[in-house]
């Protein structure tokens with residue numbers, strides 16, 4: 001594999017030497033993002049260009065990728081994606097390969113955005129992490145917990161939400177926030193410096209769940225650019 005692509009030196013990121021270490025590394029000492037830096041070989045742009053997909057998210061199957069009329073470089077790129085899919089499946093995960101061709105207009109969600117392009121933490125009902133790799137297009141980004149505040153903790157926003165819920169700031173309100181996923185979305189603080197997940201790197205990031213030793217990794221998908229596809233793996 002050629003020299004690895006750039007991963008920032010960051011106290012919340014631990015860089016691993018390969019897949020085995022990515023799987024076994026622990027979230028501890030504040031580290032909530034594990035990365036296997038990779039510079040992948042193959043023409044991912046060709047794969048994206050040859051996928052005949054409509055707007056929004058299309059789940060890609062192994063069969064769809066194998067059926068594309070690809071050059072040798074495009075074939076190598078598709079093979080990398082399939083290999084990642086199989087690697088994560090063998091590890092007991094349920095990965096999907098997606099082609100994102102712009103986003104469908106996010107639903108109107110009230111005073112707090114809850115779409116994937118808004119800074120957010122993933123949550124899980126059991127011990128589960130989020131796995132991510134961008135193969136082509138703009139990559140996902142991360143934000144240090146120190147650089148962010150939950151939108152529901154911003155006084156003006158909280159007041160609007162309380163008004164909308166029609167209740168008091170009590171247990172019922174907290175449940176209502178959770179039901180609408182409002183409590184998972186964050187606002188960057190002034191001067192915050194997000195980091196890029198980069199292209200080709202495989203990430204395993206911490207979610208919000210009972211008993212997790214570290215705060216969840218705050219991240220977001222890039223804002224869509226009309227006419228530009230992205231290829232990614234998510235589990």
Ligand SMILES: [Fe+2]
Pocket residue numbers: 116120121122130219
């Ligand atoms: Fe997410």
